[in-house]
Amino acid sequence: MPIDPRYSRDAAWKLLTEWTASESLRKHAVAVEACVAACGEAEADRLGLGGEEREEFLNLYATTALLHDFDYERHPTPEEHPFVGVRELERQGWPEAMRTAILGHAEYSGVPRTSHLAKVLFACDELAGFLTACALVKPSRSIADVEVAGVRKKMKDKAFARGVHREDVIKGAEELGVELDAHIAFCIEAMKKRAAELGL
Numbered sequence: 675m676p677i678d679p680r681y682s683r684d685a686a687w688k689l690l691t692e693w694t695a696s697e698s699l700r701k702h703a704v705a706v707e708a709c710v711a712a713c714g715e716a717e718a719d720r721l722g723l724g725g726e727e728r729e730e731f732l733n734l735y736a737t738t739a740l741l742h743d744f745d746y747e748r749h750p751t752p753e754e755h756p757f758v759g760v761r762e763l764e765r766q767g768w769p770e771a772m773r774t775a776i777l778g779h780a781e782y783s784g785v786p787r788t789s790h791l792a793k794v795l796f797a798c799d800e801l802a803g804f805l806t807a808c809a810l811v812k813p814s815r816s817i818a819d820v821e822v823a824g825v826r827k828k829m830k831d832k833a834f835a836r837g838v839h840r841e842d843v844i845k846g847a848e849e850l851g852v853e854l855d856a857h858i859a860f861c862i863e864a865m866k867k868r869a870a871e872l873g874l
């Protein structure tokens with residue numbers, strides 16, 4: 675089936691921007707999308723998906739990433755985020771796989787990350803934020819100048835990007851079954867391809 679326009683990337687973007695005025699939160703959504711969608715492409719290759727099936731699969735990855743924090747600006751507390759957002763997604767009829775993955779990206783929800791999508795979202799969320807922070811301290815402010823070794827070094831610097839939970843970055847790669855350096859390199863490449871959009 676072709677993608678239902680109600681659940682397309684355009685629809686996700688519209689919902690995200692309706693709820694989120696902050697430019698940095700919107701950029702965070704796109705940075706996570708870049709990484710999650712790239713992981714989705716690799717998984718679609720592995721599964722041998724093509725045609726509409728592949729399109730639908732990739733649309734789910736992209737829209738889930740775009741919407742994972744869409745309620746955060748209005749409902750930032752752990753009592754409400756991402757639960758309020760997920761209720762709204764359910765009301766609008768977004769897929770269950772998306773909603774379960776979004777619940778799973780919040781450790782405190784207690785919802786296990788069993789699907790590849792849920793694991794990927796968790797493995798990319800904090801990392802995309804961290805890579806953005808790493809780019810912004812470069813003189814060029816560009817993701818093109820971010821390297822794995824530098825990222826690993828900054829992960830050990832507790833004063834740097836203090837809001838990013840290093841243990842989630844490490845755990846995320848572990849759950850996904852990928853080596854951390856390889857995952858970091860993969861996400862840097864994914865963000866480089868969307869650098870203009872990310873302003874990095």
Ligand SMILES: [Fe+2]
Binds near residue numbers: 702742743799800
């Ligand atoms: Fe996030």
